[in-house]
Amino acid sequence: MTSADDRTGRLLEADVLRGTLHAALRTGGDFAEVFVEDRRSTSALFDDGRVEELTGGRSRGAGIRVVVGETTGFAHTADLSPEGLRGAAEAASAAARGGGGGDRTVDLGDQAGPAPGPVAVLPADVPKARKVALLEEADRVARGEHDAIRQVSARYADSRRRIQVANSDGLLTGDDQVRTLFSVSCVADGDAGMQTGRESVGHTVGFELFDRVDVADLARRAANRAITKLDAVPAPSGEMPVVVGPGGGGVLFHEACGHGLEADLVAKSASVFAGRVGEQVAVPEVTLVDDGTMAGEWGCYAIDDEGRPAGRNVLIQDGVLTDFMWDRLRAVKEGRASSGNGRRQGYQYLPMVRMTNTFLEGGDADPDAIVADTPSGVYVAQLGGGQVNTATGDFVFGMTEAYLIEDGRITAPIREGNLIGNGPEVLRSIDAIAGDFAMGSPGTCGKDGQGVPVGDGTPTLRVARLTVGGTAA
Amino acid sequence: MPELLDLAEQVVGWADDGEQVEVVAVHERETEVRAYQGEVEALTVAESQGVGIRVVRDGRQGFAHAGTLDLDVLAETLAEARDNVAFATPDEWCALAEPDGVAHADLDLYRQSLADHPTDAKVEAALDLERRTAVADPRIIGVESAEYADAVAESAVVTTTGIRSTSRETGCHLSAHVLAGDGDETQTGFGFSIGRAPGDLDPGRASADAVERATRLLGAVKPPSTRLTVVLDPWVSAQFLGIVGSTLNGESVLKGRSLFADRVGEQVATPLLTLVDDPTNVAAFTATAADGEGLATRRNVLLEEGRLLGFVHNNYTGRKSGGASTGSAVRGYASTPGVGVQALAVVPGSRSQAELVADVEDGVLVQGVSGLHSGVNPVSGDFSTGAEGLRIRGGALAEPVREFTIASTLQRMLQDVAEVGGDLEWLPMRAAGVSLVIGDVTVSGA
Numbered sequence: 001m002t003s004a005d006d007r008t009g010r011l012l013e014a015d016v017l018r019g020t021l022h023a024a025l026r027t028g029g030d031f032a033e034v035f036v037e038d039r040r041s042t043s044a045l046f047d048d049g050r051v052e053e054l055t056g057g058r059s060r061g062a063g064i065r066v067v068v069g070e071t072t073g074f075a076h077t078a079d080l081s082p083e084g085l086r087g088a089a090e091a092a093s094a095a096a097r098g099g100g101g102g103d104r105t106v107d108l109g110d111q112a113g114p115a116p117g118p119v120a121v122l123p124a125d126v127p128k129a130r131k132v133a134l135l136e137e138a139d140r141v142a143r144g145e146h147d148a149i150r151q152v153s154a155r156y157a158d159s160r161r162r163i164q165v166a167n168s169d170g171l172l173t174g175d176d177q178v179r180t181l182f183s184v185s186c187v188a189d190g191d192a193g194m195q196t197g198r199e200s201v202g203h204t205v206g207f208e209l210f211d212r213v214d215v216a217d218l219a220r221r222a223a224n225r226a227i228t229k230l231d232a233v234p235a236p237s238g239e240m241p242v243v244v245g246p247g248g249g250g251v252l253f254h255e256a257c258g259h260g261l262e263a264d265l266v267a268k269s270a271s272v273f274a275g276r277v278g279e280q281v282a283v284p285e286v287t288l289v290d291d292g293t294m295a296g297e298w299g300c301y302a303i304d305d306e307g308r309p310a311g312r313n314v315l316i317q318d319g320v321l322t323d324f325m326w327d328r329l330r331a332v333k334e335g336r337a338s339s340g341n342g343r344r345q346g347y348q349y350l351p352m353v354r355m356t357n358t359f360l361e362g363g364d365a366d367p368d369a370i371v372a373d374t375p376s377g378v379y380v381a382q383l384g385g386g387q388v389n390t391a392t393g394d395f396v397f398g399m400t401e402a403y404l405i406e407d408g409r410i411t412a413p414i415r416e417g418n419l420i421g422n423g424p425e426v427l428r429s430i431d432a433i434a435g436d437f438a439m440g441s442p443g444t445c446g447k448d449g450q451g452v453p454v455g456d457g458t459p460t461l462r463v464a465r466l467t468v469g470g471t472a473a
Numbered sequence: 474m475p476e477l478l479d480l481a482e483q484v485v486g487w488a489d490d491g492e493q494v495e496v497v498a499v500h501e502r503e504t505e506v507r508a509y510q511g512e513v514e515a516l517t518v519a520e521s522q523g524v525g526i527r528v529v530r531d532g533r534q535g536f537a538h539a540g541t542l543d544l545d546v547l548a549e550t551l552a553e554a555r556d557n558v559a560f561a562t563p564d565e566w567c568a569l570a571e572p573d574g575v576a577h578a579d580l581d582l583y584r585q586s587l588a589d590h591p592t593d594a595k596v597e598a599a600l601d602l603e604r605r606t607a608v609a610d611p612r613i614i615g616v617e618s619a620e621y622a623d624a625v626a627e628s629a630v631v632t633t634t635g636i637r638s639t640s641r642e643t644g645c646h647l648s649a650h651v652l653a654g655d656g657d658e659t660q661t662g663f664g665f666s667i668g669r670a671p672g673d674l675d676p677g678r679a680s681a682d683a684v685e686r687a688t689r690l691l692g693a694v695k696p697p698s699t700r701l702t703v704v705l706d707p708w709v710s711a712q713f714l715g716i717v718g719s720t721l722n723g724e725s726v727l728k729g730r731s732l733f734a735d736r737v738g739e740q741v742a743t744p745l746l747t748l749v750d751d752p753t754n755v756a757a758f759t760a761t762a763a764d765g766e767g768l769a770t771r772r773n774v775l776l777e778e779g780r781l782l783g784f785v786h787n788n789y790t791g792r793k794s795g796g797a798s799t800g801s802a803v804r805g806y807a808s809t810p811g812v813g814v815q816a817l818a819v820v821p822g823s824r825s826q827a828e829l830v831a832d833v834e835d836g837v838l839v840q841g842v843s844g845l846h847s848g849v850n851p852v853s854g855d856f857s858t859g860a861e862g863l864r865i866r867g868g869a870l871a872e873p874v875r876e877f878t879i880a881s882t883l884q885r886m887l888q889d890v891a892e893v894g895g896d897l898e899w900l901p902m903r904a905a906g907v908s909l910v911i912g913d914v915t916v917s918g919a
Contacts, residue, residue, distance in 0.1 A: 054557035056536075070509075072516070076520075078522065132560045193853055398847025418858060469857040469858070471882075
């Protein structure tokens with residue numbers, strides 16, 4: 001069994017990596033990289049009144065890329081023997097069509113890099129029965145909250161992802177990323193049909209997560225969210241002011257502008273923000289940050305999946321677009337450093353530019369005053385997922401808990417629906433930001449078929465006009 | 474493909490007395506080529522494999538998976554699955570599937586011509602798609618990506634209960650994402666062509682669809698909020714029907730998460746809707762002879778002229794609801810079997826989309842939707858999605874519209890379908906599309 005202090009991330013010996021890079025560059029190439037990953041996971045599902053299953057998973061392999069001119073060749077293998085790695089290296093090299101020839105030796109130093117995020121209790125060291133007990137507690141508490149709760153599903157999941165990166169620049173580094181997640185979903189049944197409520201918490205920490213997260217509290221909140229919505233009225237339809245509660249609105253920025261600030265999309269002019277660095281793109285109260293170093297947050301890590309240390313990157317400062325997010329490929333083309341945003345779902349995938357923890361910094365308005373100052377509109381306590389077209393800036397996101405605002409007061413809950421808006425327009429029409437910053441729920445961001453864990457956060461804020469996609473006249 | 478089957482049988486042979494063991498093994502070879510500005514941007518050649526092992530003992534199940542076919546790891550994975558059994562709650566209906574007498578359809582899903590297709594030809598296909606798309610229309614200002622991708626997939630399911638199933642199939646596609654511009658405005662579009670072998674692919678179609686989708690939206694405005702009739706394009710209706718399919722799932726029903734739980738025999742939709750899930754139809758790109766538990770797939774009629782006949786089931790949900798599996802277990806190797814439709818389609822009507830549009834006085838032809846995952850709740854039935862398309866005025870297509878939502882409830886939309894088109898089209902998803910006219914939908918815009 002591995003103890004918490006043995007987290008050096010040395011999956012393969014330096015000479016094996018050196019030999020693999022040598023094979024990858026055998027027929028030439030500008031750059032070669034070996035990404036090694038060992039992932040272990042546990043998940044347990046409590047559903048329909050019983051522990052349905054406990055699942056253990058493991059995945060281990062290496063992805064090798066070779067860059068020749070504008071072309072990237074990529075191959076991966078689950079066979080980490082020197083022969084298996086050499087085969088993948090040769091396949092990647094052939095794919096990149098390295099034609100230059102030559103015999104290049106890569107000098108790898110000792111493995112170095114930032115230390116992995118601290119973990120007090122590795123989940124693998126915790127008896128499975130304790131994990132299951134948390135689920136049973138969540139089910140019991142949620143069902144006990146109200147007679148209308150008809151169904152409860154609770155999930156526990158942990159993962160340990162050890163990675164190692166070696167490349168032809170001589171980089172040799174690694175990381176050990178431990179994440180723990182717990183979620184509760186409830187169904188309530190009332191006169192007007194069924195409603196759902198969900199709560200989740202996830203951090204890049206070990207089982208010590210449950211020292212500070214009370215699963216009973218999480219279960220109560222999920223149950224009450226479903227109960228509250230039993231009385232929901234149809235959502236309004238059309239443009240109106242929208243106030244987003246603390247922690248609930250991060251996905252708004254993730255969709256409204258985060259994706260559009262990814263350098264790979266910018267480089268292909270597939271972003272409305274291309275060519276706009278230095279311009280005032282938002283009201284001066286907006287400062288937007290992507291920060292992979294926020295200890296313990298869901299989207300954090302010590303190094304990205306190209307071996308670059310995570311960074312705190314200010315994207316928009318006082319409304320002015322300051323920078324994009326970068327991976328190695330795009331950074332090299334622009335003659336600059338990567339911002340530590342090169343991520344991949346697993347060793348089977350090429351890295352690309354991805355967000356980490358993206359958040360709007362707090363302002364100085366009073367959250368209650370923002371609501372009181374809104375004669376009529378919608379208050380969104382929790383947003384669901386979203387989607388954006390980065391080229392047009394048009395985005396949607398779901399409201400999973402929302403209320404009407406009438407005469408400056410939060411009143412009736414409304415049924416679920418999407419909000420729709422345009423990123424650049426929303427950034428210019430934010431007219432109030434409070435000081436009550438909070439991080440939101442753990443998310444999985446999808447891009448080009450790859451999902452990675454991301455975090456987000458916002459204080460209470462108001463957008464002067466957004467289109468609410470309900471059915472009420 | 475004897476090796477996967479042999480391997481799965483070997484692991485099943487390690488079962489202890491009194492336990493059931495199921496082994497699912499998969500192997501896939503993939504190539505993906507992306508072209509950009511006349512060059513190969515990325516070429517990926519990949520081989521992946523994995524095994525999922527389920528152990529059932531005394532009504533409890535444990536599961537473990539690994540991304541390898543290495544025998545030592547498989548032994549550890551079996552041990553892990555066995556260890557996990559002890560933590561599950563006993564359930565009398567929990568058991569592995571057994572052969573049920575339904576023969577596997579003889580489906581021809583494998584093309585040697587794809588397996589033999591040289592990499593150079595794949596590279597050329599991607600480059601050709603990019604070239605032809607870039608010059609297809611003067612308003613195209615960029616080809617964001619042009620891609621050729623293919624896969625040769627093999628799988629096996631073996632159990633101690635007598636299941637012994639294998640399958641192999643090939644698939645490939647071309648896809649293009651383009652940017653169209655006019656002044657300061659940019660719009661995007663995508664097009665694709667899909668097949669089982671490279672010879673099935675039509676680069677002209679992929680290119681033309683991408684160009685058409687992007688350019689038709691140039692000059693689009695946000696429409697005012699109103700209520701009107703929508704015509705869903707097949708690309709959109711396939712996604713809508715996929716959500717309807719998820720509510721007709723035996724697991725959702727048993728767990729109290731389906732709108733239609735107690736409504737078998739009732740008229741839940743207009744008589745115009747007959748909905749069939751038939752994975753044995755080779756016209757569907759998701760066709761398969763065996764489900765995720767190795768049982769034969771079969772034709773299941775879910776709605777007949779709007780009347781709810783039943784749900785799709787896997788072995789567990791079928792038995793627990795007093796029946797049997799409908800051959801509808803869906804899964805990857807890294808999960809236990811869920812339940813789902815696999816090749817869902819509406820029985821089509823007879824008229825073309827143009828004829829349907831001609832009968833709409835005031836409406837919107839919805840050609841694209843976004844945020845279905847966030848704006849539709851299949852438990853409550855609330856339906857709200859971002860949309861784009863063309864206005865319909867007096868039976869004719871009019872100006873393009875974007876940045877609005879369409880909203881209703883799934884329950885109402887099924888009743889409000891006014892006509893089903895004749896243009897059934899199989900798409901790369903688990904439901905086929907067909908033009909659908911739906912009345913009284915709320916449009917939220919300006």
